[in-house]
Amino acid sequence: MRRFEIGDHVTVREATTLFHHRTQAYTRGHTGVVVEHRPEWLIPEDEAWQREDGRVEPFYVVRFRQRDLWPGYTGLDRDTLETEVAEGWLVPAEEGMQ
Amino acid sequence: MTSPSELDSLQRRVLGLAPEPAARLDSPYWISNEFYGALRHVLHDVGGQPDAPVAYVDKEEADWELRTYVLCEVLAWRGVWNSEMRRRxxxxxxATLYFGLPYYARWITVAAKALVDKGLISVSELAAKIDDVRARKAAGS
Structure with a gap:
């Protein structure tokens, strides 16, 4: 059961990271839009330690605007960056963040 | 011949000219939360981190690089690890080894380390094999 649909605005949580993860620091705290569903998979935080009780989550391709990610971005306004994020890292974007 | 006291005063004068030494970074008594945050940044998360420009080199994989790739896949196939365990x-x-080693040298280093960690080979066996190969190379065969 997926929490987010294509087109949903989502924010990457500002959570503490330690030792190993795949959620780029530059995406955390930023809001983008879901553009693709990716298959469910073991999340990297559990797969990296081969946990027998490893959590399986749906993944999403999230599209960010480059100018939202990088302070002082000098490229075009329409430039985007897409990356894959596990569901547990995402929350619905708050009003006004869209 | 310079007397010890003259040497002392000379050294003090030189120390006075030298820039303030940087704080030692090995095992300080305390660090700030901000510094701790920077220290625990996960190494492979390089996107957006400050760095100098790197020249782009268009190269084919060398044989040892392809063999390293296949070896790591075979270790996964035989249940030694998975790709995420390799990345971890x-x-x-x-940081010193991560950023100092070439890409596939990182792979082959952690493949060897995984075999040691799992008790499949000992670190002494690995070191002895490296010495064997080095000796063979030196002998020119």
């Missing part, structure tokens, strides 16, 4: 092992190498 690369992070676990620490």
């Amino acid at each position: 092992a690369e992070n676990d190498l620490g």
